[in-house]
Each structure stands twice: as C-alpha cells, then as structure tokens.
Amino acid sequence: MYNQNGNVPFSWANVQRSQNSDLLEPENEPTSSSSSQAFNYTERTIAIEHAPYNYYGRYQERPANPVHSGVPVQDLSHRPMVNDLHGLVPVPNWDAYSPHTATQQATAAVQSLEQVHHPTHNVQYHPYHMPHAQAPAWPYYNHPYPDYPQHTRRNSTPPNYPNSDSSEVTVGKAKPPYVIKACASCKASHVACDPGRPCQRCIRLGKTDTCVDATRKKRGRPKNSTKSQQQQATSSMTDSTGSSSAETTPLHKAANRDLPDQLLELSQILGEYEVSSGEQTPAEYPNMLGHSLGRVSSPPASVERRVTPLSPSAVLRSYAMDGHSSIRKQKSLPSSFSARRGSSTSPNSSPKRRHSHRSTFEAAQTNIQPVMLQHHQSVQYPGAQHRPTGQPFKFQDTSFIDVHGSTQTRISLAHTYSTASSAPSRAIHPLSSQFTYTDSDQEIENQNMHHNR
DNA sequence: GCTATCGGAAGCTAAACGTA
DNA sequence: ACGTTTAGCTTCCGATAGCA
Known part of the structure; x- marks a missing residue:
C-alpha cells in the first residue's frame, strides 16, 4: 500500500481498500501518541508554525480561518479524505496536526453532525461535506477531492507515515501547494495565487475589486x-x-x-x-x-x-x-x-x-x-x-x-x-x-x- | 528592488479505452 | 464493471526584462 517513500499513493483502488480496511477503524490504528476522544484518530504532534501543510502537502492556513458551524477550520481541515460515494471520509492516523487544538465547540459540532446524518456509521465525516454544512470559501471550496495528493509537486514533505517514530514532523522547505482556483489576475500573470479573495497578491497590488476566481474551462478528455x-x-x-x-x-x-x-x-x-x-x-x-x-x-x-x-x-x-x-x-x-519527464532544452x-x-x-x-x-x-x-x-x-x-x-x-x-x-x-x-x-x-x-x- | 511577462514543467479531470 | 490511458485543461516556477 505504501510506496518507497512511505506514502500512500492516491488511487481509487486504495480509497476503496481503505474503506474496507481498518483505516476506518481508528482504534485499530497503531498509535504513536495519544488519541483524541473527540475524533478518535491518532494524532501526531507538530509545531504549527513549522507545519502549515497537511499530509498531502495542501496548505493549511493556521490562524484566523473562517469558522463554520462552530468548527474552526484549522482544527478539522487537515484530515485527508477518501470518497466513499456518500461523503468525504477522513482517514484516521494520517494527520500532521494535533487534534488537541480542536475546541470543545468543534468537537460538539462534529459529533452533532455525525449523529444527525450518519448515526449508525462507524466513519467520521468531515463537517464541510455534511449535507447541510456550508463549505467555507477556503480551503475546500466545493472541490470534490479537497485533499487530492499534491506533495509530489511541491516540496512539502509529508510525515514519515507510517513508520515514523518521531512525534515531530519535518516539513522542510515546504511551499504552499496549488490553490484550487487562482484568481484571474494571478492566472493571467502566471503567478501563484492564494485562496483568499482578494488574494494577497491583489491586495498588495491594489486590485482587490478585480480579484475574482478565474473562469475555468472544462477539463478532461473531450467526448468522442x-x-x-x-x-x-x-x-x-x-x-x-x-x-x-x-x-x-x-x-x-x-x-x-x-x-x-x-x-x-x-x-x-x-x-x-x-x-x-x-x-x-x-x-x-x-x-x-x-x-x-x-x-x-x-x-x-x-x-x-x-x-x-x-x-x-x-x-x-x-x-x-x-x-x-x-x-x-x-x-x-x-x-x-x-x-520520466523533462525537456533537455529547458533553461531549468x-x-x-x-x-x-x-x-x-x-x-x-x-x-x-x-x-x-x-x-x-x-x-x-x-x-x-x-x-x-x-x-x-x-x-x-x-x-x-x-x-x-x-x-x-x-x-x-x-x-x-x-x-x-x-x-x-x-x-x-x-x-x-x-x-x-x-x-x-x-x-x-x-x-x-x-x-x- | 519591485513588478510584469511568459515559456513550460508539473498536475488535474474526465472521456475513451482496455481487460478480466 | 472497473482499471488505465490520454486529451485538454489547470497552476505557477523561474527566467527575463522593464522601470523607478
């Protein structure tokens, strides 16, 4: 299941396997430290200021994220998701962040949502993907797979799961991974954007009124x-x-x-x-x-x-x-x-x-x-x-x-x-x-x- | 030093395709 | 039915140039 880097390569086959395996049984997961009662998954401690990225390398803005349903984003957004066709299910023990940072309010909100919508399921749903949950503007937008692995591109080192015996996770020279949607200005300029609207670049350039999501064409192989x-x-x-x-x-x-x-x-x-x-x-x-x-x-x-x-x-x-x-x-x-990739004539x-x-x-x-x-x-x-x-x-x-x-x-x-x-x-x-x-x-x-x- | 431009590397999505 | 391939899209790194 793990590649040579110790990561779980993303595939829907793995997703399906994970749904049928003890990955969704947190109590069966090996624990390197204490577990959160609220979420019942294994935690890894990590210094927030050194780890703004989740397991997949997706940027997690730590402070002052929008709060939805009493659930601070920074406390819940870091869990990788798998799609079980009904909702996005957090995978326990893949976390880079400590669930201890979750507030009591967050705990109550999540438990409430789970009881309402999936009272008999032994899985945990991300509150933003609950049917009545209003997704925050970021980090998830309405992206169906918000934690699609991206650390292969960015230099954001995932934790050495599952064999890490350290409670500290080294992220190294991680950079923010791609945003799901760049703003029109950043897109036109071929520069990195951020999920905020206006984005930091537009704020800096005084283009706050024109900072909107760039339009995207349909992707994928065309029909026929x-x-x-x-x-x-x-x-x-x-x-x-x-x-x-x-x-x-x-x-x-x-x-x-x-x-x-x-x-x-x-x-x-x-x-x-x-x-x-x-x-x-x-x-x-x-x-x-x-x-x-x-x-x-x-x-x-x-x-x-x-x-x-x-x-x-x-x-x-x-x-x-x-x-x-x-x-x-x-x-x-x-x-x-x-x-293998690459153009040998690239300046890089x-x-x-x-x-x-x-x-x-x-x-x-x-x-x-x-x-x-x-x-x-x-x-x-x-x-x-x-x-x-x-x-x-x-x-x-x-x-x-x-x-x-x-x-x-x-x-x-x-x-x-x-x-x-x-x-x-x-x-x-x-x-x-x-x-x-x-x-x-x-x-x-x-x-x-x-x-x- | 700051900003804009842009080539192109790397990544994502979904239809087409292959196969058991 | 389901996994794989692939066309066409995306983001944004990094080189370069212009400007104050």
Missing part, C-alpha cells in the same frame, strides 16, 4: 475525441497510390489483423513518415531510431523497403515553429513505462537531469531493434500538414512493424510530441518489453545542423 480524430485523419490522408482510405480501424484492432492489411490500415491511420527506399540509411534521419540505435548498416536482404520515420522533433522543426511556445509535450506515459534543465535522460537513452540502445516497414511507402503524421502554424499538434499511437529477424513485432511510438522549441522526450514501446528514448541536447544540436544544411 478518438472517433473524431480518426475521422479527421481518414479524411485527410491518402496512401502512396493516391487511393483514399475507405474506412478507419482503431490501431489496437488493426494490430490483430494480417500484416498486409494491418500495414495498409496503419498507413491510413498514421500519417506520413519519411520514406527511404533502401539507398538511404537511417543515419540520414539522425534523430530517429536508426541513429539512436547506433544502426547505420544496410537492411537485411529480405527487407525490400525500409521506411524510416522522420524524427518527430525534426518534423516539428520542419513545420515552421514560429515562436509560439505554448506547445508542450504530452506528459503521461503508459503505466508500463518508466516514468540540469546536467544531472540530462544525464538521467542519456542513461535511459543508452539503455534503450541495447534493446531496440531496427524498425522497418514493408508493403508500406507513405504514412502521415496525423494532422501535421494541416496544423496551423504555431499551434500544438501531437503524434500518437504511431506504430511500426519490426521485421528485423524472423519475427514481426508491433512497436508503438507511444507518445505525443507537441513542442516547438524543446527537445521532445519520447517513449518507444514494444509489446514485449519497455524502454524509453530521449534526445540529448547534443543530438538536438546535431539535428539542427543537419536540418539547416
């Missing part, structure tokens, strides 16, 4: 995005013979077909790769697999035609990046990938970080097999040719057929490239193993020289 993408890709692509694709097939379904059909469908689904017909070696496309694998030799005689995908980064450069740099890399990697990119990328790259060299395609002359990177200048676009689910040796293996270029000025990191995912590949700065430089030649 895949379908529409496929339709768009299909309508804009032709194969080398000039024939239009008559139908679309999802990549994962195409992968189960016979090879020629699969390739045909891939050619319809994917976009245009750069094609070399045998006299060209991968070294002429220095950023892609051939070069990255250190492979410059001729293909096996059995391979009639080699298709060398142009480096996504090279493609990006070729599409008139005009300085608009809101173009970014896709972040998330498939779970089977080693999680440290040599150490680049070294890390390089190490992975070199490790990948030993594993990746040459990538070639048969029966297949022209494929497109979806949408590339129609991409408006300066707008982000992405390569995704790009597949290759590895016909090196006797086996045929589908290899997916598993990730999305949409960066204008940074070197894209990339992940290449064969079905049978996993590895990643990332450009180094030097490689990018070489590509630039090659491209400008």
Whole structure:
C-alpha cells in the first residue's frame, strides 16, 4: 500500500481498500501518541508554525480561518479524505496536526453532525461535506477531492507515515501547494495565487475589486475525441497510390489483423513518415531510431523497403515553429513505462537531469531493434500538414512493424510530441518489453545542423 | 528592488479505452 | 464493471526584462 517513500499513493483502488480496511477503524490504528476522544484518530504532534501543510502537502492556513458551524477550520481541515460515494471520509492516523487544538465547540459540532446524518456509521465525516454544512470559501471550496495528493509537486514533505517514530514532523522547505482556483489576475500573470479573495497578491497590488476566481474551462478528455480524430485523419490522408482510405480501424484492432492489411490500415491511420527506399540509411534521419540505435548498416536482404520515420522533433522543426511556445509535450506515459519527464532544452534543465535522460537513452540502445516497414511507402503524421502554424499538434499511437529477424513485432511510438522549441522526450514501446528514448541536447544540436544544411 | 511577462514543467479531470 | 490511458485543461516556477 505504501510506496518507497512511505506514502500512500492516491488511487481509487486504495480509497476503496481503505474503506474496507481498518483505516476506518481508528482504534485499530497503531498509535504513536495519544488519541483524541473527540475524533478518535491518532494524532501526531507538530509545531504549527513549522507545519502549515497537511499530509498531502495542501496548505493549511493556521490562524484566523473562517469558522463554520462552530468548527474552526484549522482544527478539522487537515484530515485527508477518501470518497466513499456518500461523503468525504477522513482517514484516521494520517494527520500532521494535533487534534488537541480542536475546541470543545468543534468537537460538539462534529459529533452533532455525525449523529444527525450518519448515526449508525462507524466513519467520521468531515463537517464541510455534511449535507447541510456550508463549505467555507477556503480551503475546500466545493472541490470534490479537497485533499487530492499534491506533495509530489511541491516540496512539502509529508510525515514519515507510517513508520515514523518521531512525534515531530519535518516539513522542510515546504511551499504552499496549488490553490484550487487562482484568481484571474494571478492566472493571467502566471503567478501563484492564494485562496483568499482578494488574494494577497491583489491586495498588495491594489486590485482587490478585480480579484475574482478565474473562469475555468472544462477539463478532461473531450467526448468522442478518438472517433473524431480518426475521422479527421481518414479524411485527410491518402496512401502512396493516391487511393483514399475507405474506412478507419482503431490501431489496437488493426494490430490483430494480417500484416498486409494491418500495414495498409496503419498507413491510413498514421500519417506520413519519411520514406527511404533502401539507398538511404537511417543515419540520414539522425534523430530517429536508426541513429539512436547506433544502426547505420544496410537492411537485411529480405527487407525490400525500409521506411524510416522522420524524427518527430525534426518534423516539428520542419513545420515552421514560429515562436509560439505554448506547445508542450504530452506528459503521461503508459503505466508500463518508466516514468520520466523533462525537456533537455529547458533553461531549468540540469546536467544531472540530462544525464538521467542519456542513461535511459543508452539503455534503450541495447534493446531496440531496427524498425522497418514493408508493403508500406507513405504514412502521415496525423494532422501535421494541416496544423496551423504555431499551434500544438501531437503524434500518437504511431506504430511500426519490426521485421528485423524472423519475427514481426508491433512497436508503438507511444507518445505525443507537441513542442516547438524543446527537445521532445519520447517513449518507444514494444509489446514485449519497455524502454524509453530521449534526445540529448547534443543530438538536438546535431539535428539542427543537419536540418539547416 | 519591485513588478510584469511568459515559456513550460508539473498536475488535474474526465472521456475513451482496455481487460478480466 | 472497473482499471488505465490520454486529451485538454489547470497552476505557477523561474527566467527575463522593464522601470523607478
């Protein structure tokens, strides 16, 4: 249940487990110190002035928080919540703060709420999530998961739960985690906001009247995005013979077909790769697999035609990046990938970080097999040719057929490239193993020289 | 020193997708 | 049904520049 840092990684599976486990049975929790009678969960003592953050790193403003139903926020807000589909349930023993700071009034209020709404449940509900409880403006707003873990981003060290034998929790150089909603001014200025309205920055700048929550667009994957993408890709692509694709097939379904059909469908689904017909070696496309694998030799005689995908980064450069740099890399990697991020050209990119990328790259060299395609002359990177200048676009689910040796293996270029000025990191995912590949700065430089030649 | 600007890293959400 | 993936959004760090 705990990761190597001793933290409980957030997942709904863990939430569900916790609901069925003794996490909701405070009396079964190991106690490192005394328990609060009011809440019956294990406390950890912590100096308030040193610990303005809860277990997940969410900022807890200690003094003078709004009081709701007689419940001071600072006394109750620090408990991590799990969602039991009925309400947010505080998880005992995850606390960074002492419940002894709860007032008698708070105790009575919570007990009253629990009795009214869940008299038979042996769980404890956060009062702000009780049906009739009016949520304070902060720290919870109406956010459904107010304690969604965030300490992975901010340098807010959670307590060394569960193995901490110290009653003192070291928070270190913790910074306030993200606010749930930034104000319009802070958002526009790309600066940190705080939950107050007006926020401290607006107060300082005298913009108190205009300090309102920034409007937020709907997040999440759009409805029918895949379908529409496929339709768009299909309508804009032709194969080398000039024939239009008559139908679309999802990549994962195409992968189960016979090879020629699969390739045909891939050619319809994917976009245009750069094609070399045998006299060209991968070294002429220095950023892609051939070069990255250190492979410059001729293909096996059995391979009639080699298709060398142009480096996504090279493609990006070729599409008139005009300085608009809101173009970014896709972040998330498939779970089977080693999680790694980063642009090696970022001004913040440290040599150490680049070294890390390089190490992975070199490790990948030993594993990746040459990538070639048969029966297949022209494929497109979806949408590339129609991409408006300066707008982000992405390569995704790009597949290759590895016909090196006797086996045929589908290899997916598993990730999305949409960066204008940074070197894209990339992940290449064969079905049978996993590895990643990332450009180094030097490689990018070489590509630039090659491209400008 | 203060403030504004902004590129982009890191994180969040929810629909689509995969799988048992 | 449920877990995973992923598109598209968010916040805000940190570099840089302008100004008094």
